[in-house]
Amino acid sequence: MQQFIYTVKDENGLHARPAGLLTQCAKACSSDIRILKGEKSADAKRLFSVMALGVAVQDEITFQIEGPDEEADCAKLKAFCEENL
Amino acid sequence: MLHLFNKQILIGSPVNGKVVDLNEVNDPVFSGRTLGDGCAVIPQGNRICSPCNGKIVQIIDTNHAFCILSDDGLEILVHIGLDTVKLKGTGFKRLKEEGMPVKMGEPVMEVDLSYLREQKKEIITPIVITNMEKVSSLKIAKGTTDSSGIIMKVKLK
Numbered sequence: 001m002q003q004f005i006y007t008v009k010d011e012n013g014l015h016a017r018p019a020g021l022l023t024q025c026a027k028a029c030s031s032d033i034r035i036l037k038g039e040k041s042a043d044a045k046r047l048f049s050v051m052a053l054g055v056a057v058q059d060e061i062t063f064q065i066e067g068p069d070e071e072a073d074c075a076k077l078k079a080f081c082e083e084n085l
Numbered sequence: 086m087l088h089l090f091n092k093q094i095l096i097g098s099p100v101n102g103k104v105v106d107l108n109e110v111n112d113p114v115f116s117g118r119t120l121g122d123g124c125a126v127i128p129q130g131n132r133i134c135s136p137c138n139g140k141i142v143q144i145i146d147t148n149h150a151f152c153i154l155s156d157d158g159l160e161i162l163v164h165i166g167l168d169t170v171k172l173k174g175t176g177f178k179r180l181k182e183e184g185m186p187v188k189m190g191e192p193v194m195e196v197d198l199s200y201l202r203e204q205k206k207e208i209i210t211p212i213v214i215t216n217m218e219k220v221s222s223l224k225i226a227k228g229t230t231d232s233s234g235i236i237m238k239v240k241l242k
């Protein structure tokens with residue numbers, strides 16, 4: 001399993017637009033991807049699940065990526081976060 | 086009982102107004118179907134209602150959007166206006182809270198459309214099914230609608 005922590009910089013947090021772009025990026029990955037925020041956990045491929053985390057600016061979220069392509073998928077998600085969140 | 090399969094699900098308008106294609110929404114996240122497929126309503130009323138029977142699973146902190154899980158398992162996002170996250174809640178008033186069951190046509194949010202216009206925000210309100218993997222077909226009823234008038238007919242896989 002690959003894992004990384006990201007601190008959200010978008011001042012509006014993970015609202016519909018960034019959450020939608022994130023799920024789109026996650027859906028393009030073959031790995032299973034979980035996003036953790038505190039006690040809560042979400043399926044990164046499901047918009048409702050991601051939005052329900054209620055991620056705000058400066059929140060730390062943890063990505064857990066598991067599957068045969070986890071290294072490539074992890075790199076893809078990291079790059080996405082840096083660019084969009 | 087063949088008709089039990091591929092049951093047709095009716096989605097009601099959250100508000101009276103004009104129903105248009107998602108392509109007409111001036112935001113690629115909606116028109117490009119990034120969030121899912123559906124349609125949009127240009128509202129004429131100020132009470133935004135649930136488009137189906139179900140449960141309010143989330144109201145975004147800034148009150149500009151809410152998520153309904155329908156009794157049939159559809160996840161429907163109602164996003165009031167475009168770029169309205171930036172209003173930080175001003176112009177919106179909750180009429181319901183997260184976790185509450187709702188019926189189609191039951192008001193969830195009150196919106197001050199003239200405030201949105203003053204703030205140069207488009208009032209067009211996309212209604213998007215975010216779990217399209219459950220949907221086999223989607224028909225949109227364009228044109229003028231009443232609140233809870235049927236705007237989409239959905240068949241499940």
